[in-house]
Amino acid sequence: MTIQKKTYHHGDLISSLIKAASDILQEEGVEGLSMRKLADKVGVSRTAPYHHFKDKNELLCAIAEAGFKAQEARLQSLLSSHEASEKRFHRYVYQYIEFADTQREVYDLMYGRLIWKTGTPTSSLKDASKQTFKRWLDWVEQLQEDRVLPSNNSALRVGQASWASLHGLSRLLIDGIYLDRNDIQAMTEQMIQTLTQPASS
Template sequence: MATNPTSNYHHGNLRQELMELAEQHLIEGGIGDLSLRALAREIGVSQTAPYRHFKDKNALLAALAIEGFRRFFALCEPSEREPRADKSLLMFGLAYVHFAKTHTAMFHLMFGPVLTPRNEYPDLFAAGREAIYKVRAGVERGFKSGELRELDDVASIAHTVWAAVHGVATLMLDHADSYGYHRDLDLQAEKSLRMMIAGLCVDPEHIATLPKVATPMPIEN
């Protein structure tokens, strides 16, 4: 008797295949109708096989969002190695904007309303916390070096920086027709971030003298 290939458990790296296929659907805008059973059919495994790795679709999407944070953190590494606090924050902001532009669907999954409340996804919640901790670390370095003005406590300033950076990224993605210096969105984003950081600096003129920051390298999936 012939065996139905989808009736057997998939012996490869099914978890990774599910995530890759789900990301493909995410990019193509099709996660609304996505289901683990549908992914199983596409891959060619039994409809119960995906449940060995994810309890439901949202668990899969949460894992995908965590992978998005991993890629984002890789982009942030140069900013964390930069000793000057003002340049470090600028580099972080530009990496954030670059990630939003090049991984737009993933960015919306990571920061959008699909996976809420976040406390239902502890690993994803922790990844989000790590993102703000990176900003806090930059602000703390600036306080210790005397480069940044202590306008408020570290947490408040870090959240203000994050709000500004996220606002720039969101405007670029959702309002590109009205945001941009002579339609140059990259230039406007850098101008906006430099102005914001200058307001935190003891010597605001220094941020203006920093050379243009190189575009972050593409992220390997």
């Protein structure tokens, strides 16, 4: 237990902030996450966080970055399993959707407008995101060789397109449009069939 309290110096503000922010995020969404409320929750004054994160934007980037790391770790662990390539891909799709569904707020941060358009992604976040995408592309290449994904185009294009599809499904789920919770499984299954090469009967 590394808990020390009531001292003027908090001792571990940076990680406390990220942790508390992640909690608020999951419970109340980004809208409920304000710098002031966050500071209050950690037990520190309004502007204290600003000495560790230049911006609210930087805080959010840090959380998103952790999300990418987590997502990549999951992919990595899946890839280390001994399993048929196709089966593995199927599992990945389910895993991806599940990640987006259970960590919706983090997912939204990772790929959402708030950081990438409205805000300014940290270079460190950009790196993490690029790396995650690169890992995906490498795997796509292999999936093409294994005839799981189509080879009608470069790994980049196939990777972009298929990932865009997964992303689209995730978004609809998260935002709750045209699609409710009960449809998840059927949709995921259908998505897999669309993405994968039709079996040569």
